[in-house]
Amino acid sequence: TDPPFLKQDLITCRNLLVYLQPEAQRKILSTLHFALRLDGYLFLGKSESLGSLASLFHPVNVPLNVFRNIEQANSHQMLIENDWVGDRSEIKAMSGAPQRSADRQQDSRFYENTLLMEYVPTTLFVNRQGEVLYTHGNTYPFIMFPRGRLSYGLKSMLNEQEYTLIKSGMLRAQQAQQAIEYQSVSLLRGPESLQADICIRSLRQPELDEDVFLLEFRLAKEISRELVQVQSSDFNQEQLTAMRLEIQQKNQELSSLREKLETSNEELQAANEELLASNEELQSTNEELQSVNEELYTVNSELEAKLRALAELNNDLNNFLNSTQIGLIFLDKSLNIRRFTPSIRQVFNLYESDLGRSIMHFTMRFEQKFDLLAIADQVLREGRSYEQEVRVEQDQEYILKILPYVTLENSSEGVVMSLVNVTELNQVRRQAHRLDLRYQAIFDNIPDFVALTDLDGQVQLLNQRFEPNVAISALGKPVANLFGGQQQDYLNAMEQAIAAQSAVSISSCLDIRTQLLHFSHRICPLPGIGDDQAEIIFLSRDITAERQAEQRLRLALDELKRTNAYLDSFVYAAAHDLRAPVANLISILERMQRKPELTQEPMFPLLERSVRSLDQTLGGLIEIIDVQKMSGQAAREVDLNQLLDQILLSYPDLQSGQIGKLERRLEVRCVWFIEPYLHSILQNLIDNAVKYRHPSRVLQLEVSTVRAPDGMIVLTVSDNGMGVPPLLAKKKLFRAFQRYHKQVEGKGIGLYLVKTLVEKNGGQVDVMAAPDGGTRFVLGMKEYEQQNIQTHDS
Numbered sequence: 001t002d003p004p005f006l007k008q009d010l011i012t013c014r015n016l017l018v019y020l021q022p023e024a025q026r027k028i029l030s031t032l033h034f035a036l037r038l039d040g041y042l043f044l045g046k047s048e049s050l051g052s053l054a055s056l057f058h059p060v061n062v063p064l065n066v067f068r069n070i071e072q073a074n075s076h077q078m079l080i081e082n083d084w085v086g087d088r089s090e091i092k093a094m095s096g097a098p099q100r101s102a103d104r105q106q107d108s109r110f111y112e113n114t115l116l117m118e119y120v121p122t123t124l125f126v127n128r129q130g131e132v133l134y135t136h137g138n139t140y141p142f143i144m145f146p147r148g149r150l151s152y153g154l155k156s157m158l159n160e161q162e163y164t165l166i167k168s169g170m171l172r173a174q175q176a177q178q179a180i181e182y183q184s185v186s187l188l189r190g191p192e193s194l195q196a197d198i199c200i201r202s203l204r205q206p207e208l209d210e211d212v213f214l215l216e217f218r219l220a221k222e223i224s225r226e227l228v229q230v231q232s233s234d235f236n237q238e239q240l241t242a243m244r245l246e247i248q249q250k251n252q253e254l255s256s257l258r259e260k261l262e263t264s265n266e267e268l269q270a271a272n273e274e275l276l277a278s279n280e281e282l283q284s285t286n287e288e289l290q291s292v293n294e295e296l297y298t299v300n301s302e303l304e305a306k307l308r309a310l311a312e313l314n315n316d317l318n319n320f321l322n323s324t325q326i327g328l329i330f331l332d333k334s335l336n337i338r339r340f341t342p343s344i345r346q347v348f349n350l351y352e353s354d355l356g357r358s359i360m361h362f363t364m365r366f367e368q369k370f371d372l373l374a375i376a377d378q379v380l381r382e383g384r385s386y387e388q389e390v391r392v393e394q395d396q397e398y399i400l401k402i403l404p405y406v407t408l409e410n411s412s413e414g415v416v417m418s419l420v421n422v423t424e425l426n427q428v429r430r431q432a433h434r435l436d437l438r439y440q441a442i443f444d445n446i447p448d449f450v451a452l453t454d455l456d457g458q459v460q461l462l463n464q465r466f467e468p469n470v471a472i473s474a475l476g477k478p479v480a481n482l483f484g485g486q487q488q489d490y491l492n493a494m495e496q497a498i499a500a501q502s503a504v505s506i507s508s509c510l511d512i513r514t515q516l517l518h519f520s521h522r523i524c525p526l527p528g529i530g531d532d533q534a535e536i537i538f539l540s541r542d543i544t545a546e547r548q549a550e551q552r553l554r555l556a557l558d559e560l561k562r563t564n565a566y567l568d569s570f571v572y573a574a575a576h577d578l579r580a581p582v583a584n585l586i587s588i589l590e591r592m593q594r595k596p597e598l599t600q601e602p603m604f605p606l607l608e609r610s611v612r613s614l615d616q617t618l619g620g621l622i623e624i625i626d627v628q629k630m631s632g633q634a635a636r637e638v639d640l641n642q643l644l645d646q647i648l649l650s651y652p653d654l655q656s657g658q659i660g661k662l663e664r665r666l667e668v669r670c671v672w673f674i675e676p677y678l679h680s681i682l683q684n685l686i687d688n689a690v691k692y693r694h695p696s697r698v699l700q701l702e703v704s705t706v707r708a709p710d711g712m713i714v715l716t717v718s719d720n721g722m723g724v725p726p727l728l729a730k731k732k733l734f735r736a737f738q739r740y741h742k743q744v745e746g747k748g749i750g751l752y753l754v755k756t757l758v759e760k761n762g763g764q765v766d767v768m769a770a771p772d773g774g775t776r777f778v779l780g781m782k783e784y785e786q787q788n789i790q791t792h793d794s
Contacts, residue, residue: 007037014045022051029053036069043067124215125203130154130167133212141189142196142217162187169200170213171245177202184220195220327398327419330405335359335376338414347392347419367391376402376415383412389422397423449519449540452526453479454533455498457490483519483540484510490523494536497525507543518547635674635784640666640682640705643675647683651690659690660699668705671713672783677757682717684754685777689719700772712763713781720774724767754779 011032017025032042033056042057044050044065050057057067122137132152143157155163162185169180180200187194199216321328327344329337336358340350348362360373368390375386379402386402398419405414443450444464452461457479462471470482480487485508497504503524510517522539592604644664648655654662671678686701693699700720708714754777755765763781770776 005035008035008040009037010041010043011036012043013048014043015048016045017048018045026051026053033057033069038069038072040069041066042069122217124217126154126170126213126215128170128211128213130163130170132157139217141194142187144189159188166198166200166215168241168245169198170202171249172241173200173202173213174204174211174249175245177204325421327421329359329417330414331359331376331417332414333380333412335373335415343421344419346396346421347398365393367393376417379404380412380415395423396421397426447541449482449538449542451479451482451538451540453494453536453538455494455536457487457494457536460535479538480508483508483521483538484517490521493521493523494525497523497536498534501525515544517542518544635672637670638673638675638678639670640678640703641669643679643682644703647679647686650683651686654686654690654699654701660693660701662686663700663702665702665704668707668713671705671781672785673761673781674784677760681715681754681757681779684751685717688751689717689721689775693719693721694773700774708780711783713783715779715781716776717779718770718774718776720770720772723769723773723775 013028013032017028020028029050030053033053036042041060044067046063046065048065050067056069056071058070060066060068116136120136122139122142123135124132124139124143125134126132130153132154143154146156154166158166165182165185169182173180178201182198184195185198187196197218197220199218201214201216203212203214321339321341325343326341327347328339328341329344329348329350330339332338337350337355339355340348344350347365350362354362359376364372366372370388379386383404385404386400388400390398390400392398399422401418401420403416403418404412405416407413446463446465449465450463451459453459459474459477459479459482462474464471466474466482474482478487479490489506489508493504493506503522506521506523508519508521510519520541520543524537524539526535526537528534589607641664644662648662653659682703689699689701697720702716702718704716704718706714758765758779758781761782761784763779765780766778768776768778
């Protein structure tokens with residue numbers, strides 16, 4: 001029952017409450033709360049909790065069960081709950097009164113309760129705010145509890161005058177420290193009034209934090225005790241007095257609070273100054289620690305950077321040693337193995353466990369016999385390197401090099417033995433030597449003149465095709481001295497070849513005393529390798545004989561052109577001259593047909609066929625010559641759709657649909673071509689389809705065009721006519737004056753003209769059987785170039 005310590009900053013109670021009952025835990029926690037100052041800390045065990053007092057604390061760290069006090073403890077409540085003020089029985093026990101048994105204590109409680117009920121008047125305990133704390137006896141009709149929501153305030157249980165009277169009495173009792181009695185106070189209870197005597201006492205105990213007032217209610221009669229009596233008729237005066245006392249009391253409380261605030265402020269200022277001093281010390285210490293931390297961080301960063309650099313260097317060295325194809329052995333002064341690369345195992349059978357062993361313990365597989373240890377010892381003593389090409393078993397060739405292992409202090413601490421495999425390099429060298437011999441043989445025995453010059457056109461090397469005296473005298477001289485012409489022309493061609501990185505062709509003439517020599521040059525750039533300068537190769541050929549043959553051929557060609565022109569004019573004139581006699585013969589045959597006796601002659605049909613054949617042949621020759629005369633015309637953009645409409649005007653039965661119809665599928669509608677050529681091609685193909693249509697089928701004629709991936713125009717003309725055998729079509733169909741269906745009249749030159757006109761510009765013609773039994777002509781036509789066309793038009 002001893003009171004606790006007060007205003008503690010930290011209380012630790014760990015792993016104790018778990019062994020106590022809940023009621024004991026509550027009392028201990030209440031005591032600890034009372035002992036803590038506001039914002040003090042309570043530290044409990046992990047298995048313990050605050051229970052019903054959790055609202056008085058704020059959790060700071062839930063896992064560690066650290067709490068902060070957020071509500072000031074009530075000292076009066078603590079005195080009552082913890083029995084720090086003893087009751088009468090305890091006082092009597094302390095004065096030496098004998099202890100009672102449990103039965104006698106129950107009897108005594110019964111007697112006391114009986115006396116209280118019979119002789120103690122109606123009593124209320126209220127606080128300064130007028131709230132009812134405890135009642136005894138029957139309060140009715142002195143006070144009336146309000147209806148509805150329950151309230152323990154006297155203001156809601158009394159009218160305004162009654163409440164003002166009691167409030168004034170409470171202030172007077174507190175100030176006078178004696179009982180205040182109001183006699184014959186009229187209490188209105190419904191339609192009737194009740195006369196009552198009211199006695200007010202102030203109960204103040206040093207242990208309690210607040211004042212408690214005792215209110216006694218009796219029916220009106222005299223009181224024998226010595227009391228301060230106030231008449232109920234002095235209501236206004238009492239009200240003013242109550243207000244005055246209340247104001248005075250408030251002023252006193254404000255003064256007390258002001259003094260407390262000033263004291264607290266001074267304490268806080270002192271504490272603040274202490275905290276500022278401590279803070280300055282902490283800041284100074286923090287700055288020192290931060291400075292030390294920065295220095296440590298800098299040193300740590302430098303160490304980490306050096307460690308990373310060292311690790312990278314170590315990794316680079318390990319990767320270099322593991323990936324290199326050079327075998328290395330690092331030996332110390334005693335010729336013990338310190339480190340080696342994997343490639344050395346091709347010569348020495350070394351393993352990681354051999355580190356530290358002497359190189360003398362291992363067998364060397366060199367074909368040559370030499371003292372490797374003596375050489376290594378000599379290199380170590382003299383500090384000079386040793387190099388030799390050695391041969392190992394299985395035809396492997398190496399370059400053995402032994403160097404002293406020199407430290408930063410320029411002292412020899414061992415030797416480094418390296419073995420470089422040069423087997424492939426030597427093979428490449430030998431192959432290069434063989435190729436050099438081959439190319440030298442080709443260079444010297446090629447029938448062309450080969451000259452090697454620098455970029456200024458000065459001769460550097462000549463092959464054996466030149467005469468020895470010419471080759472010697474031409475070295476270092478301009479290449480024009482060898483082949484004639486202007487040196488600048490050769491330099492310009494060399495610049496073109498270097499810029500295009502490809503060969504350039506030129507020609508030149510060399511005038512000697514007896515004849516004029518012609519040369520054709522192929523100038524090829526030879527790029528430099530490394531520090532070598534680029535060079536130029538001249539491949540020159542004597543084309544004097546070719547030029548002479550070309551001149552003779554040109555003269556023969558001119559003579560042939562004159563002859564062909566003469567023959568063309570002769571054939572054209574002869575064909576026109578023969579047209580009149582043939583026409584006369586046809587007229588005579590027509591007159592003879594009118595006389596039956598003449599037509600019955602056996603020779604008459606033969607004569608008629610011969611004359612008709614001669615007439616067709618002459619017509620075909622004239623048509624061929626007319627087409628050849630069109631070769632000088634210019635090409636232009638031709639609309640195939642319009643051209644077909646123009647051709648159909650010559651076939652009214654086809655145009656009207658009486659004998660069939662023409663279907664067009666023109667993906668390419670306009671082509672660059674010589675229009676008379678294209679007109680002749682389409683008219684001959686359509687004419688053949690009309691003449692050789694099948695007698696039992698309606699003619700179905702289709703003309704289509706597409707563009708091939710190579711740019712050619714594919715023109716297809718298909719019909720369902722009589723058709724031709726494919727083998728015959730491939731061999732004879734496109735020859736002049738060749739006909740398959742002789743029951744129909746024709747000249748036999750239409751398809752010949754089609755093939756000639758298509759192939760004239762690099763095209764081709766093909767024929768095949770159509771799916772419906774007719775014929776399909778496929779023409780691959782190459783368009784004329786527009787540039788040439790524009791030039792011709794200009």
